[in-house]
Amino acid sequence: MLIRHGNTDDNPWGVSFMDMLHRSNMSHLFHLGPDLERQGLVLSGNRYVSATERFLPLYEGKxxxxxxxxAADVVRSATAGKRQDQPRYPSDEEKRDPNRCAMPIYWVDEKEVKSILPPRSAILGICVATSPTNERTVLSTLIPWAAVANNFTLLLTTDAHDSVLLQANLGSLVFDYAARQKIGGTALNQFYVKQFPVLEPSTYNSPVRAFSESEELHKWVVPRVAELVGKRLRHGVLGLRKQDFLARHFSGTPRGARQYAELDALFFPPLRS
Incomplete structure (x- = not known):
């Protein structure tokens, strides 16, 4: 269990939850790109910058x-009567560019984000919206430090390395199966997530006997997660050398599919015994 509440709280990962920016009562902090451009800011990657100001992208669950x-940019539909902000999914060719960033519809002043969450190398989060008809119930990933809407709940750890290991567990097929039996409705609320089954941190110091007799589990897991989350997060965040990775970081490739499969297989108990 991720967090077990009792006489004393048992929280081995030291996880705390955060809904950073509520889209209703904090929308006054959101700025459109054209408005920032009229103020003289320039788009760099997916951030607006000037000599004195920086505005960070507002990541949303979509x-x-x-x-x-x-996974997607957010664009404003000219025809939708409701839910005008819609995802636009990049092509495979766009995804193969490791320098491509997801583009939001809104940006937030960096100073406002710092006042809520000081800069860190990466943030782990889970999409709140879900459904039993989806291919996966739990959609989690690491994102760059940025502004984040409340439809993507953050799971904050004290160490980026722990966030990577926890993401491997949250992203596994066996974890998703357990989560699907637990939830009801279409919202992945925090009280569900706290009850989901995860391995304790000490488990990752054991050898991966199914794949290597000597390599500790965390040394086997981290490069695979790093390759899946891509170039933008792999340096600094994970503290690994550039030569530890292939040049292509795109989960739609055969190698990306293999990384998924190996991580999924790892969490089935027979392979860890």
């Missing part, structure tokens, strides 16, 4: 999917 913080 922009991410499992192990992927670049």
């Amino acid at each position: 922009m991410v999917t499992l192990f992927d913080h670049r």
Whole structure:
């Protein structure tokens, strides 16, 4: 269990939850790109910058999917009567560019984000919207430090390395099966997530006997998660050398599919015994 409440709280990962920016009562902090451009700011990647100001992208649940913080841009539909902000999914060719960023519809002043969550190398989060008809119930990933809407709940740890290991567990097929039996409705609320089954941190210091007799589990897991989440997060966040990775970081490739499969297989108990 991720967090077990009792006489003393048992929280081995040291996880705290955060809904950073509520889209209703904090919308006054949201700025459209054209408005920032009229103020003289320039788009760099997916951030607006000037000599004195920086505005960070507002990540929403619709922009991410499992192990992927670049799943979709957000665009404003000219024809939709409701839910005008819609996802636009990039082509495979766009996804193969490791420098491509997901583009939001809104940006938030960096100073406002710092006042809520000081800069860190990466943030782990889970999409709140779900459904038993979806291919996966739990969509979690690491994203760059940025502004985040409340439809993507953050799971904050004290160490980026722990966030990577926890993402491997949250992204596994066996974890998703357990989560699907637990939830009801279409919202993945925090009280569900706290009850989901996860391995304790100490487990990752054991050897991966199914794949290697000597390599500790965390050393086997981290490079695979790093390759799936992509170039933008792999340096600094994970503290690994550039040569530890292939040049292509796109989960739609055969190698990406293999990384998914190996991580899924790892969490089935027979392979860890």
